[in-house]
Amino acid sequence: MRRSDIPARWPVVIVLLHWTMTAALLAMILGGFAMSRVAEAAAEAGDFSLTVLGIPVFEAYQLHKSIGVLLFGLVLIRLLFRVALPEPDLPEHTKTPERFAARAAHVGLYMLMFGLPISGWLLVASSPLGIPTQVFGLFTFPHPIGPDAGRDALFHTAHWAGAWALCGLASVHTAAALKHHVINRDSVLEAMLPVRRSKDERSDIHAE
Template identity: 45%
Template structure:
């Protein structure tokens, strides 16, 4: 017996295919972006060509992530969101809602602060979006602002990493301890045929 294809839109019980694809695509891109940022910051100054190429990649991925996060947020706001499991304590619902909101703030704040950092760099290097066109920088060179945005960007990156670990731990807790469908309903359906 064949299963019906997953619904594109969310329901009150399940995440739809669009939400799942955006969730896992963002998760993969954000993990790669975090690792790339960490790697780039440790490169020696002598590797100028490699550093330039990796920074351009990091900026293109960052701007793409910003667009995908905004799309995901619009999708989430524009449709139903699956409800909480029965019996979930109110404090846990509030903590989950707050952590999801904070994840969105960080997923938007990271690319914005990164872009503001490079737009204020005294080096004045262009931001080439996937090598297709230059993205205009809204601010001019300013070493003080570059350092400030860089510090904020780095702190947001570490906060994001911590919050993602908390998010994963909560999903695993729901699956293994609470034995509810919180994790299962975000996984691709083919894992549970």
């Protein structure tokens, strides 16, 4: 692609998916840890009327699973657009190691956005409790494998570790984006925002 063909900003569909999914993933992480703790307390006390932010624990699990299935669909769509559409380049002065780190972080974030719903799905399918996955009360999402306590524990650990890995990598990614904005004062963050500053205010322009 010629440099003049490189867009200055991320395609609008990627921007929309990036920020919607960031908000949903944050809610899933906080909600996931909260519902897990409440479920533990409910099992210890034998009181299943306990709630997570006012939602009964059973419904909280179904909501978590439903949003997780939705996020899996969204990340598939996002990846297709990402592959099909041209993306803005990093500022010209960006060194090769930084370019590599940014690319590696994006690949890692995609692996986690796929890995979390998949491990969650395999965990509920393997659970000896055998509770079906009702997506927003509309339909039952099939479970590909049957109950097995060993596998349940394995996928639970994978799901838990994936959630922590996402917290870590997303924090580094966010810090890098803010560093570009505040310290380098370039347009890397702006290219992912739904609003734009005037050209005069920007210290660099990707390729316009």
